[in-house]
Structure formats: C-alpha cells, structure tokens
Amino acid sequence: xxxRLVYSPMGMLFMLxxxxxxxxxxxxxxxxxxxxxxxxxxxxxSQALFVLLASLLGSSINIPLTELxxxxxxxRQRYVRAFGIxxxxxxxxx
Numbered sequence: 054x055x056x057r058l059v060y061s062p063m064g065m066l067f068m069l070x071x072x073x074x075x076x077x078x079x080x081x082x083x084x085x086x087x088x089x090x091x092x093x094x095x096x097x098x099s100q101a102l103f104v105l106l107a108s109l110l111g112s113s114i115n116i117p118l119t120e121l122x123x124x125x126x127x128x129r130q131r132y133v134r135a136f137g138i139x140x141x142x143x144x145x146x147x
Contacts, residue, residue, distance in 0.1 A: 087105060088101060130144075
C-alpha cells in the first residue's frame with residue numbers, strides 16, 4: 054500500500070469552529086443548570102448571576118491567614134541517575 058499524506062486544508066478551521074461551539078454549548082448548559090438551581094433555592098436570575106461572577110472573581114484572591122514554620126525538613130531529596138537523566142526522589146526523614 055502506498056504511503057500517502059492526506060492533508061485537508063479546511064480541517065483546522067472546522068476544528069476551531071467545533072471547539073468554539075462545544076465551549077459555547079457547555080457554557081450555556083452550565084448557566085441554565087445554575088439558573089435552575091438558584092431559582093429553586095429562591096434567588097432571582099440577576100442575584101444568581103451576581104453570585105456566580107463574584108465567586109469567579111473572588112477565587113483569584115488568596116489571603117494568607119498565618120504562616121507555619123518547620124524547624125527540620127520532613128522530606129529530603131535524593132537524586133537517582135537512570136539512562137543519563139537525573140531524577141529527584143523525595144523520601145521521609147525518620
């Protein structure tokens with residue numbers, strides 16, 4: 054059998070369109086599911102949308118409450134060399 058290269062010039066365009074449609078449909082299904090859940094709880098759609106957007110924006114904020122210091126490291130590292138590549142292997146210190 055011959056080895057032929059099959060090249061479809063429209064393949065990438067169709068994949069991009071399909072990916073966009075997939076993300077759009079999944080997004081609309083998620084929003085409809087969220088709307089149904091929030092309206093069953095008793096929220097209006099505008100309140101539910103506000104809660105969803107606030108949680109999306111608030112998830113990027115990380116406020117550290119405290120820092121813990123460890124005097125001795127519990128995990129140490131050893132290096133193992135296999136096939137010319139060094140791998141870092143952690144092990145627990147007794």
